[in-house]
Amino acid sequence: MSSKPKLYYFDGRGKMESIRWLLAAAGVEFEEEFLETRDQYEKLLQGGSLLFQQVPMVEIDGMRMVQTRAILSYIAAKYNLYGKDLKERALIDMYVGGTDDLMGFILIFPFLSAEDKEKQHAFIVQKATSRYFPVYEKVLKDHGQDFLVGNTFSWADVHLLEAILMVEEKKSDVLSGFPQLQAFKARISSIPAIKKFLEPGSQRKPVPDDKYVETVRRVLCMYYDVKAN
Amino acid sequence: MSGKPRLTYLNGRGRMESIRWLLAAAGVEFEEVYLETKEQYDKLIKDGFLLFQQVPLVEIDGMKMVQTRAIMSYIAGKYNLHGKDLKERALIDMYVEGISDLMQMILMFPFSPPDAKEKNLESIKERATNRYFPVFEKVLKQHGQDFLVGNKFSWADVQLIEAILAVEEKVPAVLSGFPQLQVFKTKMSNMPTIKKFLQPGSPRKPPPDAHYVETVLKVFKK
Numbered sequence: 026m027s028s029k030p031k032l033y034y035f036d037g038r039g040k041m042e043s044i045r046w047l048l049a050a051a052g053v054e055f056e057e058e059f060l061e062t063r064d065q066y067e068k069l070l071q072g073g074s075l076l077f078q079q080v081p082m083v084e085i086d087g088m089r090m091v092q093t094r095a096i097l098s099y100i101a102a103k104y105n106l107y108g109k110d111l112k113e114r115a116l117i118d119m120y121v122g123g124t125d126d127l128m129g130f131i132l133i134f135p136f137l138s139a140e141d142k143e144k145q146h147a148f149i150v151q152k153a154t155s156r157y158f159p160v161y162e163k164v165l166k167d168h169g170q171d172f173l174v175g176n177t178f179s180w181a182d183v184h185l186l187e188a189i190l191m192v193e194e195k196k197s198d199v200l201s202g203f204p205q206l207q208a209f210k211a212r213i214s215s216i217p218a219i220k221k222f223l224e225p226g227s228q229r230k231p232v233p234d235d236k237y238v239e240t241v242r243r244v245l246c247m248y249y250d251v252k253a254n
Numbered sequence: 255m256s257g258k259p260r261l262t263y264l265n266g267r268g269r270m271e272s273i274r275w276l277l278a279a280a281g282v283e284f285e286e287v288y289l290e291t292k293e294q295y296d297k298l299i300k301d302g303f304l305l306f307q308q309v310p311l312v313e314i315d316g317m318k319m320v321q322t323r324a325i326m327s328y329i330a331g332k333y334n335l336h337g338k339d340l341k342e343r344a345l346i347d348m349y350v351e352g353i354s355d356l357m358q359m360i361l362m363f364p365f366s367p368p369d370a371k372e373k374n375l376e377s378i379k380e381r382a383t384n385r386y387f388p389v390f391e392k393v394l395k396q397h398g399q400d401f402l403v404g405n406k407f408s409w410a411d412v413q414l415i416e417a418i419l420a421v422e423e424k425v426p427a428v429l430s431g432f433p434q435l436q437v438f439k440t441k442m443s444n445m446p447t448i449k450k451f452l453q454p455g456s457p458r459k460p461p462p463d464a465h466y467v468e469t470v471l472k473v474f475k476k
Contacts, residue, residue: 076348076352076389077352077355077385077386077389078385086341088341088344090344090348091348091352092347092348092351092352093351094323094347094351095344095347095348095350095351098327098343098344098347099340099343099344099347102340102343103340111328111331111332112315112317114327114328114331115317115319115324115327115328118321118323118324118327118328119305119319119320119321119324121324122306122320122321122322122323122324123305123306123321126306156306156307157306160305160306
């Protein structure tokens, strides 16, 4: 195992993207192996690298970690992005839980039928603007600090920026009622490690396209219809 | 806020049950408020109790906590059930997340349409038997210890015993190929706090029935 973390996933966002964001925000260089064929996946399975037969899988510090949440928690703690005590960690976990739910609606989007896509698009925007964004807008307004928790840059900030950008890809003016979030977005985007990640040529993956969907379906033999929310 | 944690949810398992298990296993007494009507739920939202307009809600140590995982991580951390260092925590998190994926299938089961129930039951059985239980069988066999991580009782053990019992309710002979898990089940069931939780009259909730499903649909109706 090399000293850099190594990410095993498709060449696309999916569940691995939040991990890429967090490693990048922490200034950690990482390698990637992209799953393109069913054979590759079966080889990983047979080799016993995938604890629950699933990806994401990240080789890090001698471990073959699976389960997105577990991986993110480990990285956050290791790089001091998880608050200074149990209560700050609780706040970060709550906030990340919200942005995770929101990004979950977007995660399934490419796998929906054309008709369901339209419905889901409206659902994503509605939930973002009525359930999630108002929460973070208020948190920032109430304490007036630059970061969500403990006046210190944390996993919660990275995750929120990622969510904001993803929703903006669906509706470019979605932040129009949220001045605090607009300022937050500008502020966090200009942090050097994040600025670098947002530049072309970084390991950030583009919006999923048909080729990505095809690859996932082929590698996982996942040909069933995904249901909309 | 009294000294005890206060849980707000429906009078049934759902997403709150794992939290009840963890508190009980840690020997922590708690109070419960049951949502029975839409009005109660709407009021909670209006009064600003629910950060993302959702339950579970657990009032604990001056916080109004939501998001099941956040709540459980906090409880596990507070009561020393989250490992002794970052690597043990990583293992516990991996195990808990895997089990949680299995529990999610059981959670959704009562809400599946009648014509999908047989297929979903088969999926639960298949996943438990081929994906999840073999992992924990192997972990226990390889280190030969009583507990999953670090030779010490942790959140992972609580989550696993909960899952085993939940699957057994649907697939009674599911542990027949898993001797280590059978021993684990007995050992965990006999731990004093868990033994107490498994006795009648504890806060443990029964398997979801038609009334529970009805109440969920009524309270959360849009």
